[in-house]
Amino acid sequence: MHQITTCTFLKIKGLSNKWWAFTQMQIGIRALNRVAGLSFYKLLGSGGKKGFSSIPNFGTYVLLCVWESEEKAQEFMSNNAFYQAYEKKSSEHFTIFLKSAEVHGKWAGVQPFESSDKMQLDKPVLVLTRATIRFSKLISFWRRVGKVSQSLDNYKGLSFSIGVGEWPLIQQATLSLWKTQAEMLDYAYTNPKHKEVVLLTRKLKWYKEEMFARFVPYKIEGMWNGKPVQNFL
Numbered sequence: 001m002h003q004i005t006t007c008t009f010l011k012i013k014g015l016s017n018k019w020w021a022f023t024q025m026q027i028g029i030r031a032l033n034r035v036a037g038l039s040f041y042k043l044l045g046s047g048g049k050k051g052f053s054s055i056p057n058f059g060t061y062v063l064l065c066v067w068e069s070e071e072k073a074q075e076f077m078s079n080n081a082f083y084q085a086y087e088k089k090s091s092e093h094f095t096i097f098l099k100s101a102e103v104h105g106k107w108a109g110v111q112p113f114e115s116s117d118k119m120q121l122d123k124p125v126l127v128l129t130r131a132t133i134r135f136s137k138l139i140s141f142w143r144r145v146g147k148v149s150q151s152l153d154n155y156k157g158l159s160f161s162i163g164v165g166e167w168p169l170i171q172q173a174t175l176s177l178w179k180t181q182a183e184m185l186d187y188a189y190t191n192p193k194h195k196e197v198v199l200l201t202r203k204l205k206w207y208k209e210e211m212f213a214r215f216v217p218y219k220i221e222g223m224w225n226g227k228p229v230q231n232f233l
Helices: 015-023 028-032 070-079 081-089 135-151 181-190 192-204
Strands: 004-012 038-047 056-067 090-105 125-133 158-167 171-178 207-224
Touching: 004 015, 004 070, 004 081, 004 207, 015 056, 015 081, 028 038, 028 081, 056 070, 056 081, 056 158, 070 081, 070 090, 081 090, 090 125, 125 135, 125 181, 135 192, 171 181, 181 192
Parallel strands: none
Antiparallel strands: 004 056, 004 090, 038 056, 038 158, 090 207, 125 171, 125 207, 158 171
16 A cells, blocks of 8 residues: 545635534544544645735635545545535535655654655646744744745646645645646746745744645546646646
């Protein structure tokens, strides 16, 4: 068996459904503690921009899971009552199946991803950037980080990007899906706004904890914005 990671994106409409989804950030995660084959999970809220965002979006949530195998993931999606309730209350959803390629840092004190694949310059890549921001650095961080989110707009090769988090303002992450690794690297190393924030991160020591991970997407299923998501890869 080979470890895989799934990211499920769920779009929620209607006040009652949004309230239900918001409450699951604390209540619902109890149902995930007993799932066979699930070694790590995070139920994440989203922000109003493509990258780190202080503006919440109560209409989109992300369930990130690390599985012993794809069979365990498929069993969960087919039979788990909590997951099926979430699907029914969503107007749209899609799931990306991933193999870990490179990981640096920790998430809540652990490193849950086992590398099982290698990236290729001409193949898709999903990038996870996650950080816990020092309380004393919140103002400094949020004054500058918006420029990076804006620099992602209409960037060549970017299929999908979203800012997510466990706690508003303090625990933040971004998930970005790129058509090719080459286009992702072009953004990471040549975009001036991104380079500026990377340098400031080291200089000003914004983060108490951070993680940077790259994954190889090998399958995608579902709908988003009224269209099948297969063209994301």
